[in-house]
Amino acid sequence: VQLVESGGDSVQTGGTLTLTCSVSGFTFGGAGFDGYGIGWYRQAPGKEREGIACLSFTHGRTFYADSVKDRFTVSSDNVRNSVLLQMTNLKPEDTAIYYCAADAYPYSSCATYQIGMSHWGKGTRVIVSS
Numbered sequence: 001v002q003l004v005e006s007g008g009d010s011v012q013t014g015g016t017l018t019l020t021c022s023v024s025g026f027t028f029g030g031a032g033f034d035g036y037g038i039g040w041y042r043q044a045p046g047k048e049r050e051g052i053a054c055l056s057f058t059h060g061r062t063f064y065a066d067s068v069k070d071r072f073t074v075s076s077d078n079v080r081n082s083v084l085l086q087m088t089n090l091k092p093e094d095t096a097i098y099y100c101a102a103d104a105y106p107y108s109s110c111a112t113y114q115i116g117m118s119h120w121g122k123g124t125r126v127i128v129s130s
Contacts, residue, residue: 001025001036001102001119008098008124011090019085019124020077021100028078034058037108038083039117040074042096042126049099051114055083058108065114068094090128097123 007019021040026033040053053074054063062074073086083100101117 001104003038003100003102003119003121005098005100005121005124008126010127010129013091013128013130015090015128016086016088017090017126018087019098019100019126020080021083021085021121023081023083023102025102025119028057028076028081035105035108037103037110037113037117038074038076039101039103039110039113040072040083040085041099041101041116042094043099043123044093044096047096049116050096051116053085054110054113056108056110058105059110061110063110063113087126090126092128092130095126095128097125099123 002024004022034057037056043049052065052068055074102119103117
């Protein structure tokens with residue numbers, strides 16, 4: 001499984017941004033796709049990596065960290081074989097490098113996504129200025 005993030009940019013406080021995680025190695029909606037989960041993570045300068053959202057194809061559910069709940073939305077784009085992270089009401093503390101990652105069953109449930117996943121992209125930078 002390979003993942004490539006895109007969409008990072010510089011925005012002002014209160015702005016919106018959508019990140020894309022392009023996935024290869026399995027086809028959304030195809031055979032076996034429900035054995036995967038996709039997580040979104042971020043790492044701010046000087047801070048530890050934080051798991052912020054997860055989409056479980058196994059259970060058809062999404063999960064969010066408290067820090068982004070009600071502001072960020074994760075969804076799948078089956079046409080583009082991608083997972084989107086729509087970010088609204090951005091704050092300076094959202095400034096970070098954002099990564100997507102994938103894991104297979106049983107970790108596809110997202111139950112342990114905040115610990116980490118097996119396959120990672122290289123990240124995309126988001127800067128939120130006040």
